[in-house]
Amino acid sequence: MSKLDAKIPEGPLAEKWTKYKASMKLVSPNNRKKLDIIVVGTGIAGAPAAASLAEMGYNVKVFCFQDSARRAHSVAAQGGINASRNNKNDGDSVYRLFYDMIKGGDFRAREANVYRAAEVSSNIIDQLTAQGVPFAREYGGTLANRTFGGVQVSRTFYAQGQTGQQVLLGGYSALKRQVGLGKVKMFSRRQMLDVVIIDGKARGIITRNLVSGEIERHAAHAVVLATGGYGTIYYLSTLAVQSNGSAAMQAFRKGAFFGNPSFIQIHPTCIPVLNEYQSKLTLMSESLRNDGRIWVPKSKDDKRKPNDIPEEDRDYFLERRYPAFGNLVPRDVASRAAKERCDNGFGVGKTGLAVYLDFSVAVGKQGEKVINGKYGNLFDMYEKITGESPYKTPMMIYPAGHYTMGGLWVDYNLQTTIPGLFAIGEANFSDHGANRLGASSLMQGAGDGYFIAPYTVSNYLADEISTKLPSTDSPEFVEAENSAKALLDKFLSINGTQTATSFHKRLGNIMWNFAGMQRNEEGLKKALGMIADLKKEFWSDLKIPGKTEEINQELEKASRVADFIDLASLIVTDALNRKESCGAHFREESMTEGGEALRIDDQYSFVAAWEYQGEDKEPKLHKEELKFENVEVKVRSYK
């Protein structure tokens, strides 16, 4: 079985990537056109990876479940993208960005990968700007910056509150250019059903055409998964409703290790749950905390309207608890602080599960026009959903499931434990440790896609130049297609009484209550049992209308929910195993007297990489020890 080797190059941290690139194997341009690569997913990692590999001359096949590559959920990222360009002359550097990410991730990320992410960050801004991404500018014509949580420099580049859309469309346009040039073949409306392994290497995928229902086989010399995160495990999250963890689970079942599955970021500033019908929670960008102040009333029973509560009766609890970073503490810290206030009865709104995010000082000082320029679309979005204007009355916000730091385990080459199977962007586990800092998801995804995967995939393919493209009639493809078909038929044959969505909602509740912002041994054990029961019920009482040979959205949902149920067990198993608190993973048994997360470095300074052992069997744990040679591991403090 695969051995856990992170393949981190030798040498000083700052030279690893440069030296490694210089020693990588190359594929000559005339050989590249003989090699085929599959890229699944077209977000901020997938689209650039596909475009860049095609620009190099490889034949690239790209798959997405949406009707167009432009709809991948990176499009909804709001606040910005980090780059260590020191444009503000405020002391930023590659090392400082690296250090902020390592510390922000609570010392649970791999130094070499994080340093490389920081190292390529500046190139990303150049690349995106050259593609026509309209980043915000100063009057003098230079790029503008703002600040994000967990840092003390201003290194975030942005396009109003729609940075993800603009950055994604840059990658999408590069992808469309390659489609026009015939180097990329685009397969939209395709759901990946399995990865095909031949002689131990990833050689293709099985997909379902979501229009005709046809099951298709696609072969390649390498497969790149850029399939995003699985925050929709909570049902209600900031993710698009179709975002899912299925590709990762398919890879996991085929032998790819899953890294730190329980590290899931709960984003502090989202529009709270308003009613029982709600199908999703809307994010309000972290950038709002640049100008917004978070508070609750000092007294539990203060039923006055927010604007009627005088200054002295307000508790700006982040500013009080964390004077050095104030409202810009990292997300995990801000989320828990809000939960603590609400759990103790200080929450506001109908449900008591909300805190205020107040812009009155900023609007007063800077004027509505300036605030509109920075956050106009966010304020509009908030008003459309809630019917209240944040220019006039404070927003109400509450934490919601958002980003998964966990994902497929990859080595320094972004390769999973299956040779030829790569995982990039949010789909892998590698750069954010136990907590991601704001504006670094676009940065990591784009870095993987534009500047890392093209090198490391080539390095792998250099040994495949004489490998013929495998036939899709080979027994491995036939077998994978048959089992995918059997699974679809199984969904339809249950003919029970409950819908896929109703199961997803119940699973989400279990996960939010027992594996959400706070976790403990008793709750996690209980959750494992509840998930197992839910699984039994799912496979005996699911109801799917229609048939497979047509557009069948319920069938699509069911297959995602089936994977979520297994993924939920994996998340809980991982959370149970890690008896320390770190970053977003907060075990009640392990906290300081002040209620902060308490790491146990001598026991848990490792990446938990889980290996599949068969249906309903407990996965096997492999540990990748984390070595910190360039930073001092210390208590993460934002006070």
Next chain:
Amino acid sequence: MKIKLNIWKQANAKAKGKFEKYELDGVDEEMSFLEMLDSLNEKLIKEGKEPVAYEHDCHEAICGSCSLYINGRPHGPGDVIATCQMHMRSFKDGETITVEPWRAKSFPVLKDLIVDRDAFDKLMAAGGFISIDAGQAPDANANLVSKIDADKAFDAAACIGCGACVAACKNSSAMLFVSAKVSQLALLPQGKIEAKRRALNMVAKMDELGFGSCTNTGACEAECPKGIGIDFIAKLNREYLCASFTEAE
């Protein structure tokens, strides 16, 4: 509240479609329109009936998946709004709501309320980009861009590619969509180099794909969920005209 629904049902691209009538009780005005449709579907499935197929994903008016024509308007009542941002408080108790897919020759119906918008992807592949490979980019501050131009380019770039402009237009023209991309890139120094080629190629592709011509009714602007204005169409016309006189291709 209780509502009546009149929804377009069509089994597949080749089938003949028709309106089906549904009634839904217990609708809360805090529900989003999509959540209302979800609860209709949950009810239909439980009754052993075929649910209504429709597209939606981000629920934040940014992915552009929504393609519902509600009571005669793309994205329904309200200005500068996408379907996913609409709440049932925009409707009255007892009201009949008619829901159709986008209607345009270039956007064939695939099933019920789902249309094929691949034509937009083809338009983008015809020229909606700047030809720059990864690794070739100069320093991002090497080309200074005036804040006014950058902001204007952003306004155009805010397009979510939903196709409401085409659905709203009596000629099913894609001029607003194409003009937004052409204008965004022509406003920026890095996009000027291939601006002429881009305008010519995208307009030619638009004709080839069967989109109609623009007759300046402004319906696209009125229905655009991102408020993209027809001044960009004026800019496209200018770019195209200049390119036709000067570009020898």
